[in-house]
Amino acid sequence: MISKFFNKAGKTLLSMILAFCVLSAFCFFYSNTPVHYDDPDGATDYRWEPKTFHSQWTEGYSYGLTNNEGYYDTTDYVEGENIDILIMGSSQMEASNVPSGYSSAALLSESLPDLRIYDIGVSGHYFATCVNNFDAAMNKYKPSKDVVIETGYLHFTDEELNQMLDGTVETIGSHADGIIGMLQKNPFLRQMYYQLESFKEIIGPSEIKDKIISFEKAGATTEALVEEKKEDNLCNEELLRQVLSKIKAKADESGVQIIILFHPTMRLDHEGVLTYDNTDNESLQYARLCSEVGIGYIDMSERFAFEYYENDTLAYGFTNTSVGLGHLNKKGQRMIAEELYKYLEENK
Amino acid sequence: MTFSSVDFLIFFSVVLAGTAFIERHFKQRVKEVFLLLASFFFYGYWDYRFCFLLLFVIVVSYISAQHTASKPAFVAGIVVPISVLGIFKYLGFFMDTFEAMIGRDLGTLKIILPVGISFYTFQALSYVIDVKRAKIPVEKDFIKLALYVSFFPQLVAGPIVRASEFLPQLYEKRSVNWQNLQWGLQVFAFGLFKKIVLADHMSVFVDDVYSKPAAFSAFTLVFATMSYSVQIYFDFSGYSDMAIGCAKCLGYDFSRNFNIPYMSRTISELWRRWHISLSTWLKEYVYIPLGGNRKGLYRQCLNLFLTMLIGGLWHGAAWKYVFWGGLHGIMLCVDKFVPRKSENQVIRALNIFDVFMFNSLTFVFFRSEKFSDAFLILKRIVTLQKGINQPFAWSFVGMAVLLIASIYADRKAKKENRTLSGFYPILDLGTVKGMTLFFIELGLILTLAYTGENPFVYFQF
Numbered sequence: 001m002i003s004k005f006f007n008k009a010g011k012t013l014l015s016m017i018l019a020f021c022v023l024s025a026f027c028f029f030y031s032n033t034p035v036h037y038d039d040p041d042g043a044t045d046y047r048w049e050p051k052t053f054h055s056q057w058t059e060g061y062s063y064g065l066t067n068n069e070g071y072y073d074t075t076d077y078v079e080g081e082n083i084d085i086l087i088m089g090s091s092q093m094e095a096s097n098v099p100s101g102y103s104s105a106a107l108l109s110e111s112l113p114d115l116r117i118y119d120i121g122v123s124g125h126y127f128a129t130c131v132n133n134f135d136a137a138m139n140k141y142k143p144s145k146d147v148v149i150e151t152g153y154l155h156f157t158d159e160e161l162n163q164m165l166d167g168t169v170e171t172i173g174s175h176a177d178g179i180i181g182m183l184q185k186n187p188f189l190r191q192m193y194y195q196l197e198s199f200k201e202i203i204g205p206s207e208i209k210d211k212i213i214s215f216e217k218a219g220a221t222t223e224a225l226v227e228e229k230k231e232d233n234l235c236n237e238e239l240l241r242q243v244l245s246k247i248k249a250k251a252d253e254s255g256v257q258i259i260i261l262f263h264p265t266m267r268l269d270h271e272g273v274l275t276y277d278n279t280d281n282e283s284l285q286y287a288r289l290c291s292e293v294g295i296g297y298i299d300m301s302e303r304f305a306f307e308y309y310e311n312d313t314l315a316y317g318f319t320n321t322s323v324g325l326g327h328l329n330k331k332g333q334r335m336i337a338e339e340l341y342k343y344l345e346e347n348k
Numbered sequence: 349m350t351f352s353s354v355d356f357l358i359f360f361s362v363v364l365a366g367t368a369f370i371e372r373h374f375k376q377r378v379k380e381v382f383l384l385l386a387s388f389f390f391y392g393y394w395d396y397r398f399c400f401l402l403l404f405v406i407v408v409s410y411i412s413a414q415h416t417a418s419k420p421a422f423v424a425g426i427v428v429p430i431s432v433l434g435i436f437k438y439l440g441f442f443m444d445t446f447e448a449m450i451g452r453d454l455g456t457l458k459i460i461l462p463v464g465i466s467f468y469t470f471q472a473l474s475y476v477i478d479v480k481r482a483k484i485p486v487e488k489d490f491i492k493l494a495l496y497v498s499f500f501p502q503l504v505a506g507p508i509v510r511a512s513e514f515l516p517q518l519y520e521k522r523s524v525n526w527q528n529l530q531w532g533l534q535v536f537a538f539g540l541f542k543k544i545v546l547a548d549h550m551s552v553f554v555d556d557v558y559s560k561p562a563a564f565s566a567f568t569l570v571f572a573t574m575s576y577s578v579q580i581y582f583d584f585s586g587y588s589d590m591a592i593g594c595a596k597c598l599g600y601d602f603s604r605n606f607n608i609p610y611m612s613r614t615i616s617e618l619w620r621r622w623h624i625s626l627s628t629w630l631k632e633y634v635y636i637p638l639g640g641n642r643k644g645l646y647r648q649c650l651n652l653f654l655t656m657l658i659g660g661l662w663h664g665a666a667w668k669y670v671f672w673g674g675l676h677g678i679m680l681c682v683d684k685f686v687p688r689k690s691e692n693q694v695i696r697a698l699n700i701f702d703v704f705m706f707n708s709l710t711f712v713f714f715r716s717e718k719f720s721d722a723f724l725i726l727k728r729i730v731t732l733q734k735g736i737n738q739p740f741a742w743s744f745v746g747m748a749v750l751l752i753a754s755i756y757a758d759r760k761a762k763k764e765n766r767t768l769s770g771f772y773p774i775l776d777l778g779t780v781k782g783m784t785l786f787f788i789e790l791g792l793i794l795t796l797a798y799t800g801e802n803p804f805v806y807f808q809f
Contacts, residue, residue, distance in 0.1 A: 011779075011780050011783060012783060014780055014784075015780050015783035015784040015786075015787055016783075016787055018780070018784045018787075019783075019784050019787030019788045019790075019791055020787075020791075022784075022788050022791075023788060023791040023792070023795065026792070026795070027795060030795070031795075188791070188795070191795050192794060192795070195794055195795065195797060195799060198799030199354070199797075199799055268560045268563050269560065270559065270560055270561075270562070271560070271562050272560055272561075272562035272563030272564075272735070312565070312734060312735050312736045312737070313736075314736065319738065319739055319740055319741045320549075320740070320741040320742060321552065322552055322556055323556050323563075323736060323738050
């Protein structure tokens with residue numbers, strides 16, 4: 001009886017180990033995000049593990065190696081080298097959803113082979129985080145020509161703007177040490193973690209019930225949202241001016257031009273009409289204040305709209321996700337590279 | 349709680365453990381009461397008020413079946429469940445239609461739609477009718493009857509289990525044991541994979557297209573149309589598999605509800621393979637009483653058409669479902685005039701493809717929010733409109749899985765010289781190989797599961 005139990009337990013354990021190995025191998029190619037470590041220089045809150053294989057098949061398709069610093073830039077950074085253009089931003093600039101070499105930074109480099117372009121875009125680094133890390137990034141990389149700061153959002157509360165001014169924006173922590181750090185290195189366990197975090201947000205019984213009961217009205221709900229008149233959600237003008245002046249002052253120490261690149265979140269309504277989450281006035285506020293302070297501003301709204309209406313092309317979404325939502329796809333990255341190139345050429 | 353939720357996992361674990369314990373230490377009656385309470389708890393988890401309605405239907409069916417010799421009692425056993433269904437599911441629909449006809453707003457009541465009402469009322473009806481027809485003996489044990497109607501694995505989205513199939517099992521010694529668990533858990537996992545990996549991922553694309561049909565190209569609209577056919581198959585058959593698996597874990601057997609429907613060569617065959625519990629219910633309780641095929645070919649066609657109209661209406665309180673049912677009714681009639689018996693493999697493949705495409709195109713009405721959307725989609729397809737092209741990867745995966753599984757089942761049937769029939773790929777969990785493959789399957793389900801919101805499609809019915 002006891003030996004039978006141990007025999008069964010042994011078989012079960014062996015099966016679990018074999019299955020774990022197979023699943024780990026699967027996730028190595030399916031969804032493998034490196035561990036992240038604190039950035040000692042402070043140019044970003046964190047960096048990925050250097051020279052580590054990464055893959056992404058959950059949203060888009062990509063795989064590659066992080067560079068020697070742990071960024072997704074396809075080039076290695078040589079300490080002290082001259083950087084012409086530094087790119088800062090979030091996962092949109094990191095471009096972890098498109099194959100290596102298709103990021104806007106890489107495409108821009110192809111168009112400007114004489115310039116050294118370096119991309120330190122990292123997942124989670126929104127505009128506020130980039131502003132928070134701006135001084136450290138400038139001190140570390142000392143770009144000589146331009147700094148591009150990408151943003152997908154325009155509205156910040158007074159509290160957030162004040163944090164940007166104080167340098168107290170909440171930083172993204174790393175958990176690279178100990179058992180947690182070790183467990184993160186296994187792609188299957190990491191994927192399980194992501195899945196469980198997502199599952200936690202799955203709606204509970206009462207909400208499902210409401211959804212079932214109003215199942216047939218789901219389409220009407222979407223239409224109602226689109227029909228609502230969007231109201232301007234402007235930032236506090238004075239605080240935003242101060243934030244922009246602050247980073248401009250730092251850039252002026254090195255004679256560097258800042259370019260803020262805004263790419264709006266888009267939606268398609270039932271009739272296929274393209275709308276943006278922000279209003280025109282929200283973007284105009286940024287354009288006006290950037291001009292006042294002496295910062296370049298690129299708004300991708302017109303370009304995105306043009307590509308959609310002329311070429312049925314959307315800047316976001318992939319063949320394994322929702323159309324028009326999520327991260328910039330290859331075409332979106334190319335649009336951004338082209339607009340940046342155009343701006344740089346016009347403002348030489 | 350849905351089968352793919354953590355709540356259900358906890359609930360089922362408790363019920364399974366509780367049932368196993370009770371079987372070993374208490375009488376059968378205690379087990380029945382435990383399962384009945386568990387079923388009402390499961391149903392009440394959605395909304396406790398639903399339990400009163402369910403109990404009411406059970407009590408009426410119980411009393412009616414005891415007195416089927418009395419016409420009023422028998423009629424009550426039919427009219428009451430149908431009325432309950434009519435009020436809670438169709439009153440709003442009929443009132444809206446009436447208001448549209450007279451051009452006035454009469455201010456209808458907002459009535460909540462109890463989950464599973466279409467399923468358990470049909471089960472209750474079939475029981476009363478079968479007792480009246482002397483097909484089954486009257487069930488004098490109220491607990492057993494209540495358990496039959498309310499048994500949680502099939503309560504909210506089927507299969508529609510016949511009393512003749514389930515009630516006798518309650519008199520047999522059925523138990524939670526290793527063999528049943530081995531089979532049941534694997535079938536459950538199989539269904540879970542179909543639902544939360546394949547169906548839910550495909551729904552992202554289908555929902556996108558159907559929410560903004562004017563944005564997409566003709567190619568994408570056709571692809572989405574086909575994707576929906578595959579999505580709804582995985583969703584509903586996945587749910588049915590989970591229900592069958594749960595029941596098996598507890599020691600009870602349900603018949604399968606889907607049998608490789610997309611290998612059908614005719615619409616008639618499709619309805620013998622798709623949602624089998626509903627199609628056999630409609631055949632026995634609507635089609636045959638209408639006269640079936642006993643009154644000539646034209647009357648048969650009329651009976652088929654009417655049966656499918658009712659079948660369409662069962663799916664939802666909207667004219668689009670009736671229209672969808674009507675289209676299938678027409679094709680069932682066409683089948684009678686255009687027999688398809690060729691054994692030529694190419695012709696067979698073409699027949700299978702055109703049944704699939706017909707089914708997919710009728711699903712455009714089924715899935716669209718409104719008639720106008722359905723016609724817009726069909727118009728854009730026919731006029732080859734340009735728009736966004738979206739070759740959605742998960743749809744290809746789903747179709748590939750379906751195609752490979754269907755071809756495999758077909759080859760297996762030919763090799764074994766029997767009629768084409770689906771089967772569950774059950775592994776021997778007593779071996780390292782079997783267990784490893786099962787753990788890999790579970791791991792893949794967790795890794796690949798779609799983690800957005802997606803209720804079961806057939807919950808709305």
